[in-house]
Amino acid sequence: MIVGVVERDEGTVVIDGRPHDARNTKTKALIGYVPQELALYQDLTARQNLWFFAQLHGLRGRQGKSKVSEVLETIGLADRADEAVSGYSGGMARRLNIGIGLLNRPRLLILDEPTAGVDPQSRNSILESVQRLAAEGVAVLYTTHYMEEAERLCDRVGIVDLGQMKAEGTRRELVDMVGENDQVLLQVDGDLDRVRRALADAPQVRQVSGEGSRVDLLVEGARAVLPRLFEVVAGAGAAVRSAEVREPDLEAVFLHLTGKALRD
Structure with missing residues (x-):
């Protein structure tokens, strides 16, 4: 519903101070979405994948190529950019998946379990990238089953169980809520x-x-x-x-x- 794929039943979504819904292409352009399932073309290289999605965002010519190179550096794949994704490890593919979500310089980056099934080294690299993006001013909505990731990354945490928000707040507020x-x-x-x-x-x-x-x-x-x-x-x-x-x-x-x- 936040991404704008499904219409919401009630409530409002505001992005960068602007009302947002499934038909608002201007606010959609402010979102970077990284799904849990890899959204990559396996027979293309990392550079070709990024170039394809850059063009969907209207990034072409010198500007598009510059953005692709910038993202490759950000996700640490510049030295493997021209290899087919089919030969990538799970961690490398995850990082490329995140890179696609960064092409449009999003104000809001939505990450759906980005470390699922990756090795510890790649996982740490992904977490460091998220911390760096947040420090640069990108708002990050991060979903995870790993509590240590929420501890490390999040300014505010929402605990959801069976589709219901049980609690939301800073880490300290949540801990104080249960009197620990x-x-x-x-x-x-x-x-x-x-x-x-x-x-x-x-x-x-x-x-x-x-x-x-x-x-x-x-x-x-x-x-x-x-x-x-x-x-x-x-x-x-x-x-x-x-x-x-x-x-x-x-x-x-x-x-x-x-x-x-x-x-x-």
């Missing part, structure tokens, strides 16, 4: 019993445990109060050797909201 506390792991030199007693009375600390030289804490908003926790440890006559903060992740939020493991 951060875990703080401290390695401490000193009187551990005294340290644990002092930390149990510290602000925002909900639970204290641990054994040996380790102190495990459940803390509300750990990063904000971490300096205060160090002061409490020092006040108890001890020293912090190392500290690790583990914040609740989006997978925990998904499970809390849906009661299910990640699935299609």
Whole structure:
């Protein structure tokens, strides 16, 4: 519906401040769409694929060739540009698929599970490309089943289950919604019993445990109060050797909201 292939039943879509629907070619021209299924001609080279789709966008002559070369550099395929796509790895084909979505300099780039079935190296390359595009001002709508990708890439996250939006917000807002506390792991030199007693009375600390030289804490908003926790440890006559903060992740939020493991 956002791309404009299917008419929506209700609601509105606005792109770059302009109303958008399936008949509005001007707003469609602002969208780059990268489907989950590869939309490539296997018997053509990467350059030929890009040149074909560039012409569909009205990019021809010197301008079109320059844009094709620019995209090949962006997706890291300049050195393999004249090889047939049929000989590409899954990761290379995925990157070319994304490149086609970049030809028209989109204001909105829609990526449908762009890392599905690719090797770790190609996956990391794709994620780095998405981060770079976002930093350059491209709005990115990214769908994924991999929560670590959403953690790494997204400013805002929507959790959808069985076609319904269960929650939407920043990562921190989603975690706060389910009332999860951060875990703080401290390695401490000193009187551990005294340290644990002092930390149990510290602000925002909900639970204290641990054994040996380790102190495990459940803390509300750990990063904000971490300096205060160090002061409490020092006040108890001890020293912090190392500290690790583990914040609740989006997978925990998904499970809390849906009661299910990640699935299609």
